[in-house]
Amino acid sequence: xxxxxxxxxxxxxxxxxxxxxxxxxxxxxxxxxxxxxxxxxxxxxxxxxxxxxxxxxxxxxxxxxxxxxxxxxxxxxxxxxxxxxxxxxxxxxxxxxxxxxxxxxxxxxxxxxxxxxxxxxxxxxxxxxxxxxxxxxxxxxxxxxxxxxxxxxxxxxxxxxxxxxxxxxxxxxxxxxxxxxxxxxxxxxxxxxxxxxxxxxxxxxxxxxxxxxxxxxxxxxxxxxxxxxxxxxxxxxxxxxxxxxxxxxxxxxxxxxxxxxxxxxxxxxxxxxxxxxxxxxxxxxxxxxxxxxxxxxxxxxxxxxxxxxxxxxxxxxxxxxxxxxxxxxxxxxxxxxxxxxxxxxxxx
Amino acid sequence: xxxxxxxxxxxxxxxxxxxxxxxxxxxxxxxxxxxxxxxxxxxxxxxxxxxxxxxxxxxxxxxxxxxxxxxxxxxxxxxxxxxxxxxxxxxxxxxxxxxxxxxxxxxxxxxxxxxxxxxxxxxxxxxxxxxxxxxxxxxxxxxxxxxxxxxxxxxxxxxxxxxxxxxxxxxxxxxxxxxxxxxxxxxxxxxxxxxxxxxxxxxxxxxxxxxxxxxxxxxxxxxxxxxxxxxxxxxxxxxxxxxxxxxxxxxxxxxxxxxxxxxxxxxxxxxxxxxxxxxxxxxxxxxxxxxxxxxxxxxxxxxxxxxxxxxxxxxxxxxxxxxxxxxxxxxxxxxxxxxxxxxxxxxxxxxxxxxxxxxxxxxxxxxxxxxxxxxxxxxxxxxxxxxxxxxxxxxxxxxxxxx
Numbered sequence: 001x002x003x004x005x006x007x008x009x010x011x012x013x014x015x016x017x018x019x020x021x022x023x024x025x026x027x028x029x030x031x032x033x034x035x036x037x038x039x040x041x042x043x044x045x046x047x048x049x050x051x052x053x054x055x056x057x058x059x060x061x062x063x064x065x066x067x068x069x070x071x072x073x074x075x076x077x078x079x080x081x082x083x084x085x086x087x088x089x090x091x092x093x094x095x096x097x098x099x100x101x102x103x104x105x106x107x108x109x110x111x112x113x114x115x116x117x118x119x120x121x122x123x124x125x126x127x128x129x130x131x132x133x134x135x136x137x138x139x140x141x142x143x144x145x146x147x148x149x150x151x152x153x154x155x156x157x158x159x160x161x162x163x164x165x166x167x168x169x170x171x172x173x174x175x176x177x178x179x180x181x182x183x184x185x186x187x188x189x190x191x192x193x194x195x196x197x198x199x200x201x202x203x204x205x206x207x208x209x210x211x212x213x214x215x216x217x218x219x220x221x222x223x224x225x226x227x228x229x230x231x232x233x234x235x236x237x238x239x240x241x242x243x244x245x246x247x248x249x250x251x252x253x254x255x256x257x258x259x260x261x262x263x264x265x266x267x268x269x270x271x272x273x274x275x276x277x278x279x280x281x282x283x284x285x286x287x288x289x290x291x292x293x294x295x296x297x298x299x300x301x302x303x304x305x306x307x308x309x310x311x312x313x314x315x316x317x318x319x320x321x322x323x324x325x326x327x328x329x330x331x332x333x334x335x336x337x338x339x340x341x342x343x344x345x346x347x348x
Numbered sequence: 349x350x351x352x353x354x355x356x357x358x359x360x361x362x363x364x365x366x367x368x369x370x371x372x373x374x375x376x377x378x379x380x381x382x383x384x385x386x387x388x389x390x391x392x393x394x395x396x397x398x399x400x401x402x403x404x405x406x407x408x409x410x411x412x413x414x415x416x417x418x419x420x421x422x423x424x425x426x427x428x429x430x431x432x433x434x435x436x437x438x439x440x441x442x443x444x445x446x447x448x449x450x451x452x453x454x455x456x457x458x459x460x461x462x463x464x465x466x467x468x469x470x471x472x473x474x475x476x477x478x479x480x481x482x483x484x485x486x487x488x489x490x491x492x493x494x495x496x497x498x499x500x501x502x503x504x505x506x507x508x509x510x511x512x513x514x515x516x517x518x519x520x521x522x523x524x525x526x527x528x529x530x531x532x533x534x535x536x537x538x539x540x541x542x543x544x545x546x547x548x549x550x551x552x553x554x555x556x557x558x559x560x561x562x563x564x565x566x567x568x569x570x571x572x573x574x575x576x577x578x579x580x581x582x583x584x585x586x587x588x589x590x591x592x593x594x595x596x597x598x599x600x601x602x603x604x605x606x607x608x609x610x611x612x613x614x615x616x617x618x619x620x621x622x623x624x625x626x627x628x629x630x631x632x633x634x635x636x637x638x639x640x641x642x643x644x645x646x647x648x649x650x651x652x653x654x655x656x657x658x659x660x661x662x663x664x665x666x667x668x669x670x671x672x673x674x675x676x677x678x679x680x681x682x683x684x685x686x687x688x689x690x691x692x693x694x695x696x697x698x699x700x701x702x703x704x705x706x707x708x709x710x711x712x713x714x715x716x717x718x719x720x721x722x723x724x725x726x727x728x729x730x731x732x733x734x735x736x737x738x739x740x741x742x743x744x745x746x747x748x749x750x751x
Contacts, residue, residue: 043452043453044448044452044453045445045448045449045452045453048444048445048448048449048452049445049448052441052444052445141535144535144536144537144540152537152540153536153537153538153540153541154468154487154489154537154541155468155537157471157472157495158472169476171448171452244440244444244469244472244473245471245472245473246468246469246470246471246472248465248468248469248537249537250440250464250465250536250537251440251465251469255439283441286437286439286442287445290434290435290446311397311435311437312397312398312437
């Protein structure tokens, strides 16, 4: 082994790097290349699953910034994603170019998120959870009764994204678009975390009193956390809207908010890579269970009926098991695996 | 730093290049089944779990029984139907990914769908992939081929059903004053869908609309919502919900002594209602689109044979009819060439007064109008049994298409 058994930093700049070693940079580069090549190797179904994962990654990493990094729990994330979906949908329906529509979706969702984030100054923990739950319910009502704006119970039908005349009308084309946005979201959050704002968020999460004493303006930073997180949720919503081509209020219900919370809990609170793991896990879980049910169906004809009914139970079970055995999420397990192989075979 | 910039630039160019040239489109294998005598693949996207599974299960059983029946009769010109039933759990994301798998990996010719959430999310994809979908979501806007060219279903849409019931009650009204009408529905896309159409038509034929109330699908008591309605003394009350919420409303109405004729839409009453609401269910009316078990029609003999005389719910029958209609479309498509999603759609649009063995009203589809019919079976509950009252047929009015 030529490598050192640890990383030694001689400057703050070195320590704050996103990718700290050459090996890491190489691996990330290879991963990006592999992901770029993936749609050529995968079939359309697998590509569509990847697309769902990319959208989930954007949503999860934005919620992780708010809940995992800044400590402000939100049960309204699904509704914020919905706001972005409707704004982007209305924009493109009125002829606004796709990228501008996504930007508008982000900005307006950020505003909505900040409005609902105002109570966070006074409310903490479970109380804030209920306040954001109210946001979820209010927004769901608006989606359903928005008249022309939201299409009411009929929802909105949308065209696939179109950038400068190039239409992203196939799974593979959407793949590259969503990959770009997901990568951008991860980069943005990673970078926010190593700025003054990121440090302020973490200090608020760890103990708000200490944070205030060292001069962190609680209200401003909490509001920024809500704003940035909602901005990205809005982008995710805009992408989801144009990916599926149809949005209705039912899609952005409390279940969606819960599943995003589940993603960051399973993945690891406050960790960017954890958001990715969580998104992959939650999107793949039903697919894997389905495959299992179909596979076993050959041997036990009726098993798919039972497995199907069990799925919600399995999902809950997985959450509980994670909370008990892996409280720091998949990100922690990932760090352990990396540490194990770093010193293999001579671990301490 | 400069090296970093160069690497970034190269990466950006690589991504741009791949996006412009690389993805020239996914392999466009047509949904046509490869061999002329291999099985015809049909996908089923049904809510076998989740909030709507209590009606999704019998519907899926009906579909499966229908496929078995068609295959037992020799299939489509000797080709068997292979039916892949999957659970969507009333979840759009799950439905979408199942659909992608069915269409792109399994190359199904057609989908047998179910709930409104998934069906509506698929409208665009169905049109793009040219895959017809028979849903059990009977929303009126699915009948307009300009908006949903590949969506079909076998029952009159929710709005037509409501109008037909109103028409019936207006025609039986004897007093000189206008009959008073109230609407009870959940604040939910499914509940809201037929309300504007119902209000408009009620005014047109001379009802006086006195009030409305929202009762959630998950309600366990509706007294609070019904009390204001009771004072308004409506003669007729529409309930647009599901069987459990209907039973709650009927029981609460009985408790507060509300005296009105309740009538429900197609998912609001089934064989479980008398079990849930007991005697309170007697006297309520409902819209149905299929024969009930044991009714004296040719198709019911077939179903009784297939199920060994074990009573099935009306949802089962509708699933069965959905397969019969699809089969007729496939037989017609096969007569003109290979069976593809596109040819199936075209041949379905040639159906004129197709009789699904008497199990449902006659079915026609037109290239510019996918309303299967304008007919509704009105049933009432008498001594705990669904009892046939009348077949109400409306005109196929142009301005009602899609509304």
